[in-house]
Amino acid sequence: MMQLFSLFFSFQDMDLIDILWKQDIDLGACREVFDYNHRQKEHELQRQRELEEEKRLHLLREQEKALLAQLQLDEETGEYIPRAQPGAQLQLPIPPLEVTQNVSFTDESSDQAMFFDDYLELLAETFPLRHNTLYVSQMPLPPDSLTPGPLMSPDLEQAWMELLSLPELQQCLNMQMEDTLETNSYPLPNNPEVQNPNFYAMANIPEGEINSSVVCPEFIGTFDGSVSSMSPPNNFVQMDSETPQLNSNFSSENICDIFYPPVSLEGSSSQQGLEGNQSPTTSEISNKSSFTHMELYSLSPGESFDSGNSNPGSEMPDSDSGLSSNTSRNSSSPTKSAYGDGSFGYSDSDMEELDHNPGSAESDYSEMFSLNFQPDDLDTPLSISTSVGQPQQQNKEPKQYQMELAEENGHSNAPFTKDKNKKRFYVRLPRDEQRAKALKIPMSVDMIINLPVDDFNEMMSKHQLNDAQLALVRDIRRRGKNKVAAQNCRKRKMENILGLEGELDSLKDEKERLLSEKRQNATSLKEMKQQLNSLYLEVFSMLRDEQGNSYSPSEYSLQQSTNGSIFLVPRIKKTLKSKDNHLH
């Protein structure tokens, strides 16, 4: 892993050196290799390459369509599988090689084709060169599956720049740089800024100032040695033989040509001892005719990085590994790809800045790390936790996250997904997990959050963490618990709302029932009053005085005494009497 890290930073160094030299040119500094004519020629070559690339891209799209026509959608899995045509295989220009774990990108299966964008991204993440016209056309891949294009969109690049400019990240980068300087055999330029922790921040140069095709031949030669030493020559032969037309488009001075072929071939040559201790690489995956989601775990490029550093035997599947299913996303656009390995340090406070601007950086950043941090799960945290005998609880990711993962899995294999839906195929690592990995917190976020206080303190006492790590761990624990609390709170709130709504409905029903009863009672009362009135009049009509005359109901009324006897009371008297009572 460290070798690859070194390689990574070396490439980044080259890129940055290139940028700095261009800046020097802008400032009038003279360098033989960067004289104006040379740059002009390079620029013309660049344009010519771009035109050729456009043509080739068009051809490749046509080939992709043809390839899709040969694919059959599995309605159950959402995967595109080759149509079962006896004796008929996908018509790929590259004859299928023997399927071994170390043959790279040669299988004609549709899965490989549909995952090629992933490979592009993985490779781009491995070597995040800031080239607007960064193509990987020399990869020994079936041209059908090639989907060349810019590997880094401007906004992603901006996010990358922001990330690189973070102080703690730079600190971490500085550490990595030191490792790189110590371990790399090729000479680095005597540019003090290269070793400046803030050097990467200086890389935040507008893209327009970056001429992707201008690479100092001196360093090409310099790096060529180291690069070629990392990639067996036979791979180049293979590359040339398989994609001659592509090589014709890219001259050796293109830094992409230098970097990507070794990268792509690295996996294929892993069996030959180069980075020999790497575990499954992209090439290994590429040779599997189909992927399960668990297998997709190994698609992460960084795993091949980390595996070189971590004990292969300590690799344990964790939930994060399942996240690698996002590598199964298939987009025809390789944007959002050219991010480097995510194992960078950054402080929580630094990330807060990103937090407040998630639209510009954080989301992309998350996606950026969605791939790259996978391997780190197998790297530092696991290896350390294993060393201290901590139980592997990586598989106990937050349920929500697993649910998201499960949701994603159902669609993760659909190839050639439109960019609009691309994000659905990114299973983002939780941000705190990214942060923990970036600061190499030697414990899982799940443990940090969910362990009881005593266990948590015990765990913390077992690890020597610096201030930044301690602060991050505390923040992770606080945020994680608060996140769960917020979820519970909202759940309760929803339950309360639902309960109140149910209560409201029942109360409305009760109200309706009571109103109905009231109307019924009123009707009954009115009916009884009518009956009483008719009875009253009937009684009155039967009453006679001494002369046999009937009493008028308007002049007399019937009243019942307490003992049950009935009296006929004159109404006038009554009113007079009531008046008298009122006067007295």
Next chain:
DNA sequence: AACTCGTGTCATTGC
């Protein structure tokens, strides 16, 4: 473009 919804996060409060 405005709006709604879901979610993460922070600040605050109370236990």
Next chain:
DNA sequence: TCGCAATGACACGAG
């Protein structure tokens, strides 16, 4: 005093 849960408020992305 510290840890934690609960919750309001805010910001943001997605639809």
